[in-house]
Amino acid sequence: MSKVLDAYLQENLKELRDQGLYNEIDPVEGPNGPIIKIKGKDLINLSSNNYLGLATDEDLKKLAIAATQKYGVGAGAVRTINGTLDIHLKLEQKLAEFKGTEAAISYQSGFNCNMAAISAVMTKQDAILSDELNHASIIDGCRLSGAKIIRINHQDMDDLRAKAKAAKESGQYGKLMYITDGVFSMDGDIAxxxxxxxxxxxxxxxxxxDDAHGSGVTGLGKGTVKHFGLEKEIDFQIGTLSKAIGVVGGYVAGTKNLIDWLKVRSRPFLFSTALPAGDVAAIMGALDKIMESTELHDKLWGNGRYLKDGLQKLGFDIGVSETPITPCIIGEEKLTQQFSARLSEEGVYAKSIVFPTVAKGSGRVRNMPTAAHTKEMLDDALAIYEKVGKELGVIS
Structure with missing residues (x-):
């Protein structure tokens, strides 16, 4: 290895560890359900994005297996050559129905969606107004476009109006775009x-x-845009297929012209192999479940309210969340990581989130209750939170 590279890596890894900012990865030994096994120990899982419990759903497993047997384990090519299988078209028709739009396009991940869609439409002659707490994939997508990025104070509509007015009146830009998460993943507030x-x-x-954390969760499962009845007003609806949907991938939904443009100008669509058919079949099965019944959605929200109420009564700072996402804001980074580690030792897996994912001094343990949790699991988790919180002086 290059001596320069080795010295750089050693110095910077040590600095991260000293500051409590180094993220240890804990492999899960088995399915990512409400109870997970890590290092041979069963833990109540409060760190998964598997909101509706569909990642381990038996019906979806059968659909994935059947489609894999029919189509194989891979699509075999990019979409624009011969990697578009008939099942991909069926998925995109279903996604458009799900989001209430004319058309939709699928990608290999939610991150890919933002890299693809922003840079396909916005150029160096344009400007993007972006909420300061938007996801990293949005930030990277904006940078890739070359457009001028204008940061908007979080959820500050006066700031948005003032900066949109200034950008419009300046005459410097061809197109102006405003980008926001539908549900902000670290705080749980809704755009x-x-x-x-x-x-x-x-x-x-x-x-x-970008409704990564809203698809399947808000709007009776159909997302934040549906929650407000604004399907005809929003130009781009972005989402993942790996959180509440439970599988993998992402999508953009909008007008037919927008989707046709993305098919010829978005680079991840043009240069990455398509989603495997087994995943596509499981995604369609998940969408059917969400569209046919609100049972899982209702259970998710019930569990979210139950956990929120319990943590708040214990004295934890849970911020301003309006969704099942429930942060426990600890503050200092090393204490946040210590708190998370003690929870794990006692039987709860709730991962610490620190800088650079959140601002310095705002470290938190983010809890993600799901439809698969039982009240008994949540009661056990709350008892452990109380014990660890008092032990570390986070609550009195």
């Missing part, structure tokens, strides 16, 4: 879409909502 749409109409902004 103010009605106000955003009003401002967008005033200043002719393209509207772009």
């Amino acid at each position: 103010k879409l009605p106000e955003i749409v009003e401002i967008a109409k005033e200043f002719d902004l393209i509207t772009y909502v």
